Amino acid sequence: MATRTPLSRSIAAHAVLIAYTVIALFPVFVIVINSFKSRRAIFAEPLAIPTPDTFDLVGYTTVLKQGDFFQYFQNSMVVTCGSLFFVLLFGAMAAFALSEYRFRGNTLMGLYLALGIMIPIRLGTVAILQMMVASGLVNTLTALVLVYTAQGLPLAVFILSEFMKQVSDDLKNAGRIDGLSEYRIFFTLVLPLVRPAMATVAVFTMIPIWNDLWFPLILAPAEEVKTITLGSQVFIGQFVTNWNAVLAALSLAIVPVLVLYLIFSRQLIRGITAGAVK
Amino acid sequence: MAALTLVNVTKSFGKTDVIKGVDLEVQTGEFCVFVGPSGCGKSTLLRMIAGLEDVSSGEVMINGARVNDVAPAKREIAMVFQSYALYPHLTVRDNMGLALKQAGQSKAAVAKSVDHAAAMLALEPLLARRPSELSGGQRQRVAIGRAIVRTPKLFLFDEPLSNLDAALRVATRIEIAKLHRDLDATMIYVTHDQIEAMTLADRIVVLRDGRVEQVGAPMDLYNDPDNTFVAGFIGSPMMNFLHAGALGMRSATMGVRPEHLAISRTAGQIEGTVSHVEKLGGETLVYINTATQGLLTVRLFGEHDYRVDETVQLTPEAARAFHFDAAGLRLR
């Protein structure tokens, strides 16, 4: 192969990355610009930037007038943050136990916990619904938090236990000799060192939960527990769809994920580039 | 009184036996060094003494009390690790004081102990820093300071100098030796480096494959090794092992230290050609390829001129030679 100069190689790399970025961001871009346009303008010229002529906030006013929108928003936030908290807490604890302690069936337990990565939790929807009905949890946010925690745990345990194996044994042993409890060792010594991995898991766990339509529809369709993804569906009718409102709702729904992502991304990038814990 | 007693201690990880029955007594105030090649089980044995690893069978006693089921923090020991193992989120002062704080001592008492230990190691200027702001040598001194603060019955060191550069290693080695004299403490020190073992130890325990090969003062091991393993491991450069039969002896193997092999250009028992010469100033090492005995090392004091490929004659100093049987055991 001919050797290329670093400059041409860098241009090529940037061209590929920019092309990819444009392709990836294009749908989001289209949603956001159209959410600021009148209905007629959306269909006339879907790719045009809003001009003073076509600029229209009707979508946003419809969404915000649909009084429960903030309630939906709040429900989504509660479900996402709650599930995220439990996935990270239990995932990290299970990962610590699997990587730190030698006990009978350790490997088997690890495999069992990782199995969930390959088997989609939706296969169990009917059983889950029966269980929720039996325990009276239908139409509660608790039901969603429980299901999403179960859904997120396998990947969390899998990723975190790999990272925790790399945390220095000497450090944990020093803690034991100094009289720290296993919980203190876990929370004060190990967790801070796997923070990048935690952020990675957080992002991969959070986004599918925020976007999910399936379980809210089945387990919590009642008005007061609707999530935002489900709530936005009121604008999509069988015969008429209020596109202004749908686009505005989707644009608004991006904001919180974006904020959470920005919070985690510094750690995430470190996690991806470092890959290892010292 | 014995500060540490091990009675037929063994350790298995699943089916692999790592420690295969170790008996040992370490006296109070003694500096005891475990030495052996990498992977022979030194760290495992030390972690068992510390309580970080369960004992598969046998007994561990500290100051006469059985501690098999006592938690590490309650064994009144302190440990210094190869990787320093300082708590990254705490300052040097808090790192050093953590054990006492955990044991429930008052703030004032902890501060006093930390200051005392810091003074011994000249760590005062570093007390407010975090481990990430220290050099490797400073980190290891802090780790040693953290051990001192606890005034333990037993100090455990696991290759504490391995991550330091050569000059720092010598300086820290001297510091540890001085500490041992000042504190009058019992210390157990693990290393794979026989020079560290020779220079620090009151008594050396040579380990191989989870078994004790020989225990003794450094010069006892050097002058009176029990078998070919100890003879080869202690002393640098390594002892030459000759096929005694070819020299008309009755033993299987004859061990001769490089300084006890006479070299001559005119006459000798073994003929060979010089393959390499190392001039170190104070001494010269000559490596000689022989047809009957393989590669042999000769150590000469002062500067000597031998050329590569030159033919030379070697004569072992019979009175200083060690004889071993076919199994490698010493014949006395």
Ligand SMILES: Nc1ncnc2c1ncn2[C@@H]1O[C@H](COP(=O)(O)OP(=O)(O)O)[C@@H](O)[C@H]1O
């Ligand atoms: N947790 C463990 N599980 C299985 N084998 C181990 C474990 N720890 C150590 N070993 C094995 O025990 C042997 C001795 O290890 P170690 O005590 O660390 O040796 P050393 O410190 O002398 O280099 C090695 O062969 C190592 O593979």
Ligand SMILES: [Mg+2]
């Ligand atoms: Mg070791």
